[in-house]
Amino acid sequence: MHPTGSKPKLELTTPSDREIVMARAFDKPRTLVFEAFTKPEHLQRWLLGPDGWSMPICEVDLRPGGAFRYVWRNDADGREFGLLGTYRELVPPERIVHVERFDDPAMPGDAQVTTTFVERGSTTTVTMTILYESKDVRDMALESGMDRGVSASFDRLAGILE
């Protein structure tokens, strides 16, 4: 258990030009965390990104070679974007390797995502290693983390500061 009020820390690193690595601990059994990462009804409740987005489409064919399809929608203006993935390796509840690609042609190339679930005592640590085809694609993925309008004005401010 985590002391009240303190959030477990998200470790975010870029070990190489083409990678993003995230690690986060959850004080829950590994089987439960694995389910939350693979069952559509669960994914639709948490894998949403910035506030104001929902995931109306979430289809998962959980087997090696099986596909998954996520579509997010902006609740305010109806904008949508989708992600199509294929499972390469599945070792429940320990490890998932999949490739994914956004529908948006501005986000070229596949990314390979390796997700591991390591249980120690009552804690499960999830580590996601995302490997992009190039540094440019990775940087674009990092930039897509925020609403484009806000992102653009931040970039302008940051640009003036430099």
Next chain:
Amino acid sequence: MELVGYGRVPSKRLDATFTALADPTRRAILARLIEGEASVVELAEPFAMSQPAISKHLKVLERAGLISRGRDAQRRPCRIEAKPLAEATGWLARYRQLWEGNFARLDALLDDLETQPKKKQRAKRRR
């Protein structure tokens, strides 16, 4: 393994910075301050807003550490503080914000999932 500097930004401060930056008036104030110090009167000029309204925005920016106010009691000039802004505008910081949101929702969901089977058992017993 290279640990990126942004990873050490306390997320509470980052939250305050993002809240402060979410408002177009406050972003415009910051854009003006990038050109140099300005008083409340000078800042209020280009906006169709009262000085108290601008002062409110300045307080939010000050709490987020994005600006500081001078000691001069009359003018109290505002100046921009570059570091928190640079942290918040870093791509990794934004990405972090996004995933911290996802994982906070996942924490809540996992709590629900853990208590659900117990609820079902209790419901069965009641029937």
